Amino acid sequence: MENRDGTNRQPTRYRLENRSLKAFSHRRSYLRRTVDALRVQRQHARRMLQVVAAILAIGITVIGATAIALATPGNALQVQVMPMTPQLGDTLSVTIARTSSNTAPVLTLGNRTYTAFPFGDDHFRALLPTTPLDKPGKLTLKVSDNNETESVALQLRGRKFPTQSIWLPPGKDQNLSDFEFNRVDGFKKLVTPQKFWNGPFLKPNGGPITTVYGVRRYYNGKFANDYYHRGVDYAGAYGSPIIAPAAGRVALVGQEAKGFVIHGNCIGVDHGQGVESIFLHLSRIMVKEGDFVKAGQVIGALGATGAVTGPHLHWGLYVNGQSIDPLPWRTKGFE
Ligand SMILES: [Zn+2]
Numbered sequence: 001m002e003n004r005d006g007t008n009r010q011p012t013r014y015r016l017e018n019r020s021l022k023a024f025s026h027r028r029s030y031l032r033r034t035v036d037a038l039r040v041q042r043q044h045a046r047r048m049l050q051v052v053a054a055i056l057a058i059g060i061t062v063i064g065a066t067a068i069a070l071a072t073p074g075n076a077l078q079v080q081v082m083p084m085t086p087q088l089g090d091t092l093s094v095t096i097a098r099t100s101s102n103t104a105p106v107l108t109l110g111n112r113t114y115t116a117f118p119f120g121d122d123h124f125r126a127l128l129p130t131t132p133l134d135k136p137g138k139l140t141l142k143v144s145d146n147n148e149t150e151s152v153a154l155q156l157r158g159r160k161f162p163t164q165s166i167w168l169p170p171g172k173d174q175n176l177s178d179f180e181f182n183r184v185d186g187f188k189k190l191v192t193p194q195k196f197w198n199g200p201f202l203k204p205n206g207g208p209i210t211t212v213y214g215v216r217r218y219y220n221g222k223f224a225n226d227y228y229h230r231g232v233d234y235a236g237a238y239g240s241p242i243i244a245p246a247a248g249r250v251a252l253v254g255q256e257a258k259g260f261v262i263h264g265n266c267i268g269v270d271h272g273q274g275v276e277s278i279f280l281h282l283s284r285i286m287v288k289e290g291d292f293v294k295a296g297q298v299i300g301a302l303g304a305t306g307a308v309t310g311p312h313l314h315w316g317l318y319v320n321g322q323s324i325d326p327l328p329w330r331t332k333g334f335e
Pocket of ligand 1 (some may be wrong): 019211229232233313314315
């Protein structure tokens with residue numbers, strides 16, 4: 001637009017407007033810069049917060065790791081052994097807290113290795129036998145999972161067992177046939193993952209105990225290093241009932257007439273997780289292999305079959321292949 005004086009000057013009002021527009025756009029750019037500055041500051045702050053959070057996270061992890069390390073010096077496997085001061089013949093119950101690896105630990109005691117089974121929601125448990133043939137003193141239990149190994153020092157207490165003296169004419173001792181030995185040995189080695197028993201075991205016969213667990217023998221005046229009484233003898237009446245001391249599956253039925261000349265008529269019950277009962281010298285067998293029996297169920301009758309001098313029941317309780325003292329299983333029991 002052209003003015004009267006030929007200049008290009010704009011009317012005052014317009015100039016004012018223009019100036020205020022300029023001022024406005026200036027202010028706007030100032031505002032934008034301020035906003036940008038604030039945004040930058042905010043980004044800085046966010047980045048700083050992230051850094052602080054990362055530092056804190058590392059710090060917490062370090063503190064956490066230190067706390068765990070303090071709880072179990074040098075190792076994260078939590079192992080508990082019961083009883084704390086075992087004696088010869090005791091069963092050791094070993095519980096291990098589950099770790100993140102969540103694999104069943106393997107246990108080693110002496111030259112024997114054992115499997116642990118899930119126990120409750122957050123543990124594994126293994127049952128370890130000790131026998132009168134073990135050497136009392138210091139034992140080292142090793143527990144390993146995928147990641148680590150924990151060593152536990154144990155003190156196995158000695159124990160005096162009663163002794164018997166047996167006098168035999170030369171060549172009179174009976175030997176197990178391979179057939180009988182293999183059947184019974186195979187049964188004692190069973191380790192079924194399921195657990196069938198519950199609570200303390202019942203006594204399998206109402207008669208009085210005549211020979212306790214662990215009795216040692218002298219044969220013709222010489223101490224038998226490998227012998228101990230692998231069970232408990234009950235002198236009930238001939239034909240009196242034999243009951244299953246705990247639930248399980250019948251995994252062995254042997255008959256005197258079919259070659260079980262030492263054990264006589266016998267029943268083997270698998271209670272699961274490496275725990276087995278064997279009942280010898282029966283007059284009657286009332287179950288068959290594969291049957292599932294309940295605690296207290298009558299399974300046979302007391303007799304005098306096999307190598308015996310009179311009617312009685314021999315009950316042997318085995319844990320991972322070894323005959324252990326059934327008494328703790330009868331009194332306190334193992335969960
Ligand atoms: Zn016996």
